[in-house]
Amino acid sequence: MTIGGILTILMYTLAPFIWLLMIGLTIIIGLLLLAYLRGYQITHHHSHLASLLAVLIGLTAFLWVPWLTHSTLGYVATVVDWIALIGAAIATFMIAFITLHPLSYLIRLQNEK
Numbered sequence: 001m002t003i004g005g006i007l008t009i010l011m012y013t014l015a016p017f018i019w020l021l022m023i024g025l026t027i028i029i030g031l032l033l034l035a036y037l038r039g040y041q042i043t044h045h046h047s048h049l050a051s052l053l054a055v056l057i058g059l060t061a062f063l064w065v066p067w068l069t070h071s072t073l074g075y076v077a078t079v080v081d082w083i084a085l086i087g088a089a090i091a092t093f094m095i096a097f098i099t100l101h102p103l104s105y106l107i108r109l110q111n112e113k
Contacts, residue, residue, distance in 0.1 A: 027099075028095070028098060028099055031099060031102055031103060031106075032098065032102055034102075034106065035102035035103075035105050035106055036102075038105075038106065038109055039109075040102050040105045040106075042101065045101070045104075045105045045108075047100075047101060047104040047105070047108075049104065050097070050100040050101045050103070050104040051097065051101070053096065053100055054093050054096040054097035054100055054101070055093060057092060057093065057096040058089050058090065058092045058093025058094075058096060059089065060092075061085075061088050061089040061091075061092040061093075062085065062089055065085060065088045065089070065092075066085070
């Protein structure tokens, strides 16, 4: 299969969910922009709770990603399947982190006032 064919299938698969992806992206960008305007810098703010929650949410991806795809962990048998599942877990961790970390900054900032 060519790369063009793979991208075509991917676009047909994602088409019904584009609106959800755009809403999520808007929320994340809005949160990051609001935190940035209030002085947030990722290297200066350290929240162990937000990091721990992001790791736990990323680890839960091992349970709900196979369920979401109507599969089970027993069907994850090949190296490619495990790489895809680990990639989904890492992506879930990253999205949780870029959402929870600035949110924890804004909550801490609000509690200090």
